[in-house]
Amino acid sequence: MSQDSAAVPDAARKLAARRRREIVAVLLFSGGPIFESSIPLSVFGIDRQDAGVPRYRLLVCAGEDAPLRTTGGLELSAPYGLEAISRAGTVVVPAWRSITQAPPPAALDALRRAHEEGARIVGLCTGAFVLAAAGLLDGRPATTHWMYAPTLAKRYPSVHVDPRELFVDDGDVLTSAGTAAGIDLCLHIVRSDHGADAANALARRLVVPPRRTASDMGHQRYLDRSLPEEIGADPLAEVVAWALEHLHEQFDVETLAARAYMSRRTFDRRFRSLTGSAPLQWLITQRVLQAQRLLETSDYSVDEVAGRCGFRSPVALRGHFRRQLGASPAAYRAAYRARRPQNGGPEPSLRPERGERPERGERPGPVPGGAERFATVAGHGPAAALAAAEPDGAGKPTSDAYAARIPEAPVSRGAGRPVLPSQRERPVG
DSSP: OOTTOOOHHHHTOOOOTTOEEEEEEEEEOTTOOHHHHHHHHHHHHSOOGGGTOOOOEEEEEESSSSOEEOGGGOEEOOSBOGGGGGGEEEEEEOOOSOTTSOOOHHHHHHHHHHHHTTOEEEEOTTHHHHHHHTTTTTTSEEOOOTTTHHHHHHHOTTSEEOTTSSEEEOSSEEEEOSHHHHHHHHHHHHHHHHOHHHHHHHHHHHTSOSOOOGGGGGGGOOOOOOOOGGGTTSTHHHHHHHHHHTTTSOOOHHHHHHHTTOOHHHHHHHHHHHHSSOHHHHHHHHHHHHHHHHHHHOOOOHHHHHHHTTOSSHHHHHHHHHHHHSSOHHHHHHHHHHHSOGGGOOOOOOSOOTTOOOOTTOOSSOOTTGGGGGOOOOOOGGGGOTTOOOTTSOOOOOOOTTOOOOTTSOOOOOTTOOOOGGGOOOOOO
């Protein structure tokens, strides 16, 4: 579900008479980061009517017993408790202190009641974990900070987690990605409530862009090769670390299973349970990530990059690279360098790399939008293999635990979804 597309049935949920949409309750917890917590306080808590921004009424609520300690050891004293949420038509959870801890049951009950009575529920960054714990994200698209997206997808498999979006508006439940994306979502709420002029006026006061999209992140949105927290103490961590150090070699999942002293079937099951991703999907994504870095930082030809990333041929690299990043390796390198000319010198030639032909209908060089076109999924560790492509180059993407949800053809992400014959794994490249 894209940023501005809301689910109409949910958006049409009737608001209880005692709740007002312009009354915004912000739910704070001890241990929450102060930056994220301050975002809704600044957007909804300051009277800017002189600048043309309609006024909201802010209720800052403690989600648990005081004192509420935050970043730097500061202590906060919220003027309201959970009972004040019963008056709010918008409830914001700006952050949660730890993705490994369960939120207080009383706060979850208050969120469920608010949602049942038609309130709009908003989770910024790790606040999505609180919404998921309350069951409000079941069967819905959602996003969170890319570093925690695999954990959210693994812990709540019925949630369609998509870390590629800055925010997701699903009608009466909204979530945002990292810290700055919380500002984007709050501006989106103002825009939805009062129109573009009000949102633009507020953006000018905050000195931020009035409307960003995921593509605006450009080349900054990378896949990440670090590991989820849960795998650190597991014996598989050593095998995964070995794989990352030997991506330049040609090996397959059977090799990894042998290093773990497991059968392929057992290894697949253990790997998926720990990371939320199939091992082949993860391996392909890590090879593409390595290729992405080499294209940005070296002058190796595409053929050389393919060999240094463990692909069996440049054709295999091009197929996987295009499916994950939306461009050929040569076009990606040209667009990246066009945005970042080195040492103030002239921009590099935008002709294709030697040995790589432009694909039919494709002109060499950057497409409109430059490197923003090639923004990729910023996942975390093994579970970063979102919609990893089939290795046989058939162009049929597989679905991962938090693969992007396509509204036209929603795909179940339940743990027991069968694998179709066309989706069976084959050696990489």
